Amino acid sequence: MSKLTFEGRFRGKVLVVTGAAQGIGLAVATRAIAEGGKVLFVDRAQIVHEVVAELASESAIAFVADLETHDGAAAAMRHAVETFGGIDILINNVGGAIRMRPFNAFEALQIDAEISRSLMPTLYSCHAVLPHLFARGAGTIVNVSSNATRGIHRVPYSAAKGGINALTQSLAMEVADRNIRVVATAPGGTEAPARRIPRNADGDTAEEKAWMQDVVEQVKQSSFMKRYGTLSEQVAPILFLASDEASYITGSILPVAGGDLG
Structure with missing residues (x-):
């Protein structure tokens, strides 16, 4: 798949990208730099300093914060402004x-952990950034949701991403009169x-690996294209929605999953 770069699309813009040490977040932040933006790469992993150092760009700054806390989210936003x-x-x-496991196999603390990981950082970060966008007189928030609001073996995660969809739509309605857009993409398998840092620090048992393979097959079969997407295919719609090209789009959740609407 080709990787398009639009020179100067984010010239004069300051972006905060969370989860920027690896995966989709790193690819988004790196492309935004290439398109002229100044980017705060936020992650709770110290490796975010390594990836920013490799870019060797004055427009890229690393910041370590635990976004599962409101204090962490607020600190990240303050650092970007400073x-x-x-x-x-x-x-x-x-x-x-x-x-990834059948819902009846989840323990209570594991359910809490999924919600803390996949809902609270976005909820807290949206809340923490608003005063700074109000001060700017405009702004855009792009939430990365998931088409896994319909899927097997990850019900707590699905519930968290459903919460992000609701957050996106409700906040968009609330702040539209402040010239702030709130949108989301819903990626499929990528x-x-x-x-470099696994999501499950305890490692996966053989049973969990089998359940994960079930998810992989379900995701592929649910996609009209019968495949996973590429990083570039996820980055492009995120940055389109973030850009001025999408100035009349707010409250929308764009599925990016080969036809699977989630």
Whole structure:
């Protein structure tokens, strides 16, 4: 798949990208730099400093924060303002199923962990960025949701992403009169380099690996195209929605899953 870059599309814009140390977040943040933006790469993993150092760009700054706390989200937004003078665009990318298993096999604490991982960082970051967008007089928030609002073996994660969809629509309605857009993409399965930091630090049992393979097959079969997407295929719609080209789009959740609407 070709990778398009639109020179200067984000010139003069300050972006905060969360979950920017790897995967979709890293690809989005890197492309935004190439298109002229100034980007705060936010992640709770220290490796975010390594990836930013490799870019060797004055327009890329790393910041470590635990976005599962409101204090972490607020600190990230303050750092962007202190570093770049303001915020124009927030791209909320933190999230991801920690475990994949039938719902009846989840323990209570595991359910809590899925909600904390895949809903709260976006909820807190949206809340923390609003004062800075109000001060700017405009802004855009792009939430990375998921088409897994319909899928097997990850019901708590699905519930969290359903919450992000509701957040996107409700907040968009609330802040439209402040010249702020709130939109989302709903990615399907995506081919990406192996994660440097696994989502499940405990590792997966043989049974969990089998359940995960069930998910992989379900995702492929639910897609009209019968395949996973590429990173580039996920980055392009995220940055389109973040850009001024999408100035009359708000409250929308764009499925990016080969035809599977989730």
